[in-house]
Amino acid sequence: MDNLGSIFLSETVGTAMLLLLGGGVVANVLLTKSKGFNGGWLLINFGWGLAVYAGVIVSYNSGAHLNPAVTVGLWASGADEFMPGVAVNALSILTYFAAQMLxxxxxxxxxxxxxxxHFDETEDAxxxxxxxxxxxGIKAYGWNLVTxxxxxxxxxxxxxxxxxxxxxGGLAALGALPVALLVLAIGASLGGPTGYAINPARDLGPRIAHALLPIKGKGSSDWSYAWVPVVGPLxxxxxxxxxxxxxxxL
Structure with missing residues (x-):
């Protein structure tokens, strides 16, 4: 149980860092009067890649999943442990999920x-x-799901x-850098149709925050689409x- 408490804290901190920097680069590019306004898609891609890098760096104590899809993928791969001392079981999976969402x-x-x-100054909900x-970019739920x-x-x-x-003894010795470059590559190549959620917590957690926060003129949280970036990544x-x-x- 002590291990799971440490896992929960590590995943919470890492995912919060991921969303702070990842959401931050989107805000920088899209919101009125920001210094990065109209910085473009590649700036967003680089920002998300580096956000992943930072999130992985600070969540070393949990194996840096930061993503329910990664947790599910490791389980489906037949792994016995998520990291030394943390068995793959229902309790550990739920611990990762809860921390990632929080x-x-x-x-x-x-x-x-x-x-x-800048949210106050931006008129477009x-x-x-x-x-x-x-x-x-084009709302077609089936094809969005495929993407x-x-x-x-x-x-x-x-x-x-x-x-x-x-x-x-290969590339993983480089730590967080390969994962950051991988996310950058996915955004640049496969991100166009849906904005590449590739992470249920990355989309659902902030969507909940959008619904709850007192954002001036925020409009709908688009719950009709919300299932796609949850089901597709899982x-x-x-x-x-x-x-x-x-x-x-192996």
Missing amino acids: GAVIGAALVFLAYKK GLKLAVFSTGP EIIATFVLVFVVIGFGRNGEA VGGALAGVASTALLP
Whole structure:
């Protein structure tokens, strides 16, 4: 139980850092009178990649999942432990999920505090929501789901590959950097259709924060779409875990 308490704190801190910096770069690009206004898609991609880097660095005590899809993928891969001393079981999985969601809400709330005056100055409610959660360029739920499954499959499959490569003394020795570059690559290549949630907590936690926070003129939280960036990443992560057993042999 002591291990799970440490896991919970580590994942909460790491996911909060991820959402603070990831949501922060979106706010910087989209909100009125921000110094980074109109910085563009590549700035957002780089910002999210570096947000992942920072989140992984500070969540070393939990294995830095920061994402329910990663947790599910590791479970589906047949792993016995998430990290030394932490068995893969229902209690540990729920601990990771709860911490990831809490951290995501906290990180999103901190973005709101940092950019409060810019939220007030921005008139477009859609831009305000985009700081918190993803949305598709073309709303077609089935195809949006396919995009999220594919993108998250890439994320989790390669993350598992990093781990197994590291067991042989390979690239995983570089720590957080490969994962940051992977997220940058996914955003640049597969992020266009849906905004690449690739993480249920990353989307759902901030969407809840958007619904609860006193954001001036915020409009709808678009709950009709909210299931896509939850279900898609969970399916993609599970498929990646299963595929890794055959395609990434130990």
